[in-house]
Amino acid sequence: MRFAHIADVHLGAWREPKLQELNLETFRKAISICIAEKVEFVIIAGDLFDTAMPPVEILKEAVSELKRLKDNNIACYVIAGSHDFSVSGKTFLDVIEKAGLCTNISKFSERDLGNGDTLTVLELCEGSNCVFAGISGKKGGLETRKFKNLQLPPLHEHKDKVKLFLMHTTLTDAKPKELYFIESVDTEELPDGFDYYAAGHLHIVFESSRKGKPVVYPGPLFPNNFQELEELKQGSFCIVDIDNSKCKIEYKKLKLKEVIAIHVDVSGKNPEQATGAVLQGISMHEIKDKILALKISGIIDGKTSDMDFDKIAAETADCYAMLKNTNSLTSSSMSIEIQTKSNNINDIENEMISRYVKEEKEWDFIPFINTMLHLDMEKQEGETVVGFEARVNDEAIKILGLKEKM
Numbered sequence: 001m002r003f004a005h006i007a008d009v010h011l012g013a014w015r016e017p018k019l020q021e022l023n024l025e026t027f028r029k030a031i032s033i034c035i036a037e038k039v040e041f042v043i044i045a046g047d048l049f050d051t052a053m054p055p056v057e058i059l060k061e062a063v064s065e066l067k068r069l070k071d072n073n074i075a076c077y078v079i080a081g082s083h084d085f086s087v088s089g090k091t092f093l094d095v096i097e098k099a100g101l102c103t104n105i106s107k108f109s110e111r112d113l114g115n116g117d118t119l120t121v122l123e124l125c126e127g128s129n130c131v132f133a134g135i136s137g138k139k140g141g142l143e144t145r146k147f148k149n150l151q152l153p154p155l156h157e158h159k160d161k162v163k164l165f166l167m168h169t170t171l172t173d174a175k176p177k178e179l180y181f182i183e184s185v186d187t188e189e190l191p192d193g194f195d196y197y198a199a200g201h202l203h204i205v206f207e208s209s210r211k212g213k214p215v216v217y218p219g220p221l222f223p224n225n226f227q228e229l230e231e232l233k234q235g236s237f238c239i240v241d242i243d244n245s246k247c248k249i250e251y252k253k254l255k256l257k258e259v260i261a262i263h264v265d266v267s268g269k270n271p272e273q274a275t276g277a278v279l280q281g282i283s284m285h286e287i288k289d290k291i292l293a294l295k296i297s298g299i300i301d302g303k304t305s306d307m308d309f310d311k312i313a314a315e316t317a318d319c320y321a322m323l324k325n326t327n328s329l330t331s332s333s334m335s336i337e338i339q340t341k342s343n344n345i346n347d348i349e350n351e352m353i354s355r356y357v358k359e360e361k362e363w364d365f366i367p368f369i370n371t372m373l374h375l376d377m378e379k380q381e382g383e384t385v386v387g388f389e390a391r392v393n394d395e396a397i398k399i400l401g402l403k404e405k406m
Contacts, residue, residue: 001129001162004034004042006237007200008220010083012058013050018321019291024061026222026235026254031065033252035072037239041127042069044102045200045218046081046137046168052091054084059092066101075127076102081168081200082137105132105166113149120146122191124153130162131155133191137168137201141183144169148189155193162242165194174199174206174217187215195242203228205236205251214247216240221254226325229293233259257320259291266329267298271306274298278312288318297328304331 009027014020034042048062069076084091096102107123125132135146147169155163170184190197190210197215199206203224206217219236223229234255241248264281266274278296294316300307304326316322 001242002037002039003164003240004030004037004039004237005045005196005198005216005218005240006030006042006221007045007168007198007218008047008081008203008224009044010047010050010220010222010224011062012054013083013224016321016323022256022291022321023222024058025256027062028065029254029256030221030237030252031068033239034074035068039074039239041075041077041130043132043164043166043198044076044078045134045166045198046079047083047200048078048081049084049092052080052084052086054092059095063096063099063101066096070101077105077125077127077132077166078102079104079106079134079166079168079200080136082139082141082143085136085138087139106134106136108135108146117149118145119149119151121151122153124155124158126158126161129160130164131158132164132166133194134166135169141170143167144183144185147185150191152191152193162196163194164196164198165191166198166200168200170201171199171208171215171217173208174202174204176202176204190215195245196240196247203232207249214249216249218251223259226293226295226323229259229291229323230261230295233261257289257291259293260285260287261293261295263295263297265298266296266300269298269300271300271302271304271308274300275308275311278307279315282312282315287316289320292316292319292322293325294322295325295328297326299330299332301332303333304329 009023011023011027012020014023031042049058054062066076078093078097080086080091080093084093093102093104097104103125105125107125109121109123111119111121113119120135122133122135125134133152135143137143167185167190170179170182172184172186175182175184187208187210192211194210195213197210197213199215199217202217203220204217205219208215216238218238219232220228221237222235223232234253236251236253239250239252241250262281262285264278266277269277274296278294282292282294294312309324312324313322
């Protein structure tokens with residue numbers, strides 16, 4: 001049996017038009033590879049779309065590619081991810097399923113155990129020579145709770161079929177260190193008896209095992225943000241062959257455009273010198289028709305707004321697309337020392353604004369606003385409320401150099 005394992009496509013995620021089109025083109029290429037490799041079916045382990053209700057143009061593109069699979073007698077089995085999941089249970093995945101272009105295999109019922117816990121009873125979905133079960137992703141990592149109390153129909157009744165389990169969640173042994181605060185599922189909590197565990201949600205390439213059977217994250221089909229462009233530089237999925245319980249996994253790298261990541265530290269330079277340093281950093285690379293991920297950081301001697309960003313933009317005009325990250329760029333003219341009696345974010349913001357008004361200094365207001373935006377952090381998927389509040393407070397104290405009063 002040969003099939004493709006795709007996850008985290010996130011169609012419609014990019015707002016930059018060229019990168020949105022490149023994301024779509026990557027999906028088209030993946031489908032073409034699946035057809036050329038003569039896979040029997042394709043599984044998408046969550047987040048085909050970036051939202052539950054994607055724009056019509058994005059939906060049309062997805063339908064067109066899934067129709068190509070159907071025209072080549074290749075079935076498609078999906079589950080919702082944390083992005084294209086809907087609390088109401090109604091998403092465009094349902095529309096596509098009704099059109100006969102895919103099958104959502106995340107079917108289950110729930111039963112109250114009477115002690116505050118819920119039993120999740122999974123249903124099996126049968127293919128021609130395989131069976132599926134799956135758990136969709138949810139916002140806030142709420143799907144992790146389902147793994148605590150799972151019940152499945154007897155798998156031994158399907159001993160002659162390949163058994164596949166799909167999930168969109170965070171596994172503990174795959175969790176990056178920087179995501180320590182989010183809830184996760186231990187590999188031992190995965191249900192027994194499956195031949196392959198197809199994971200999505202974490203944008204990494206990762207392999208583990210459950211009682212000798214592979215547990216796989218294939219990576220995102222296309223990098224989904226600035227950091228992923230920097231680190232991954234490309235997307236991926238995998239072609240899986242299972243024969244007599246032996247499993248062979250082949251990763252397919254999807255690189256339509258080369259990514260050039262440039263990091264320039266302009267600490268101690270004035271705006272003119274900082275601009276020159278960035279231009280020099282760019283000049284050391286061939287950037288024509290490539291994606292440029294430009295990160296500018298450091299504390300400059302002057303206003304960040306006095307840097308000549310128009311000149312930098314002109315220098316990068318030949319790029320396919322240029323993304324600029326200045327989140328770590330600040331000005332030495334912005335120096336704030338505040339002692340606060342409260343850890344409340346609103347109190348911290350009020351003190352900052354009050355101090356700004358009283359001192360009547362000609363601040364570079366851009367890094368000031370950037371600092372405020374850092375405080376306006378969002379709760380991460382799977383992060384507990386207590387963990388989120390602690391992280392916000394820690395980040396506020398770190399960014400502002402505050403001295404906490406007990």
